[in-house]
Amino acid sequence: MPPIPELMHRTFFRALSLLPPQAQGMVLGRFFDWRHRVPDPWRLSTDTYERQKYEATLEHVPRRPYRRIIEVGCAEGAFTRTLAAAYPEAQIVGVDVSARALARARRRVPGGGRVRFVQADILTHVPEQRFDLVFCSETLYYLGRPDRLRQVSARLAGLLVPGDGVLVAVHPWPEAGRLHRYLDADAALSRLAEEVYPAPPRPYAVTIYTTRAGPPPA
Ligand SMILES: C[S@@+](CC[C@H](N)C(=O)[O-])C[C@H]1O[C@@H](n2cnc3c(N)ncnc32)[C@H](O)[C@@H]1O
Structure with a gap:
């Protein structure tokens, strides 16, 4: 059984996901503005664990030029800054529901x-x-119930160019098994690789997908 704080976390976000999508988004926006009432609430820019996770994440990205990159759930841009240094030629978009984080x-x-x-x-x-x-890291567990995870997985797949787009999902292990299942099930995506890092204090998985080619022109 997951620890009590994780169960409470899951229950809270599952309850929010009973709202219609627009209302869920609005409440998430308010909630994460409140979480960001103090700068960098998860210490993403200073924690060694987070820095090592960012390095491990980038090691899994297939080596080739990328022109357009998006990070969803970018918070205050700690990983976005790493991305901007790693891909100095790319256009990069960070998306987050919290105006204060952005x-x-x-x-x-x-x-x-x-x-x-x-x-x-x-x-x-x-x-x-x-x-x-x-990139989608440490964000999917806020989406709540399976139906929303299915919808958001389709949205993530829809962000990519068909054929050779790459999606990188990073979430705590073993929960990543449940969260990434909906990406596995999406017909537009195919899983390339996954690596589980038993890193204390929170093991995590980096899972890589590529997009399947689009339907042939009619
Ligand atoms: C724990 S932080 C992860 C930051 C970053 N991805 C990383 O790994 O360093 C999660 C972020 O996801 C954002 N978020 C949560 N639900 C979201 C949603 N439905 N749409 C956009 N952003 C969301 C929150 O505002 C928060 O800033």
């Missing part, structure tokens, strides 16, 4: 015009363009 992200990652931050709920967000690399 205000700090914009200060943290200036990016000279090639890094943008957009306030949106990933469950409903439809960007103007598709991306060849998508």
Whole structure:
């Protein structure tokens, strides 16, 4: 059985996911603005564990140029800044539901015009363009019930160019097994690899997907 704080966490976000999608997004926005009432509430920019997780995440990305990258649930831009350094030629978009987190992200990652931050709920967000690399880390467990995880998995797949887009999902292990199941089941995605890191204090899994080719033109 999962520990009590994790059960409470799951129950809270599952209850929110009983709301209609727009209302769920609005409450999540308020909730995460409150979580960000103090800077960097998860110490993403200072914690050694987080830095090592970011390095491990990037090691799994297939080596090739990426022109358009999106990070969903980017918080205050700690990983976005790492991405901007790792892909100096790419256009990068960070998306988060919290306006307060994004205000700090914009200060943290200036990016000279090639890094943008957009306030949106990933469950409903439809960007103007598709991306060849998508990151989703430490965010899916906020979506709640299975139906929402299925919807958000389809949204994430829909962010990618068909054929050779790459999606990187990073979540605590063993919960990642449950969260990434909906990505596994999405017809547009195919799993390339997964590595589980038994890193204390929280083991995690990095799972890589690629997009299947789109339907042939009629
Ligand atoms: C724990 S932080 C993860 C930050 C970053 N991905 C990382 O791993 O360093 C989770 C972030 O997800 C955001 N978030 C939660 N639900 C979201 C949603 N439905 N749409 C967009 N962002 C969301 C929160 O506002 C929060 O900033």
